[in-house]
Amino acid sequence: MYEDFQEFFINRLIKLRTKKDVSARAMSLDIGQSENYIADIENKRYFPSMTVFTYICEYLNITPKDFFDDEIEFPAIYNELFNNLKELNEEQIININNIVKSILRKWYKHILNKKSRNAPTKSNWNIPGLLFI
16 A cells, blocks of 8 residues: 555656656755755655655645645646636636636537547647637
């Protein structure tokens, strides 16, 4: 069970770090650790303390909850968007929500119409006319 948790933790750390486009060395130094610290975690030599884990989350601009929620592929962007939405009035939020619904309808329609193995993945939404902003 511990090995499964450790594997999840390492894979999530690698994914979030690479999404931020930062090297393990740079991240290690930026959170005040030795230059190999993150690489050592990713290679199962260390496991971070809770204190260092909070530094990692702060560095990635996510909460500890976000770190463990692997259903959110881009937690830092999600958090930024959510915080920006807090600044909008109701009408603006409704407009943003309608845009998101429209994008999703086009995406789902495209997937249903395209029954091939070449259908784009969620992370590659290169559908002409999909974005209209």
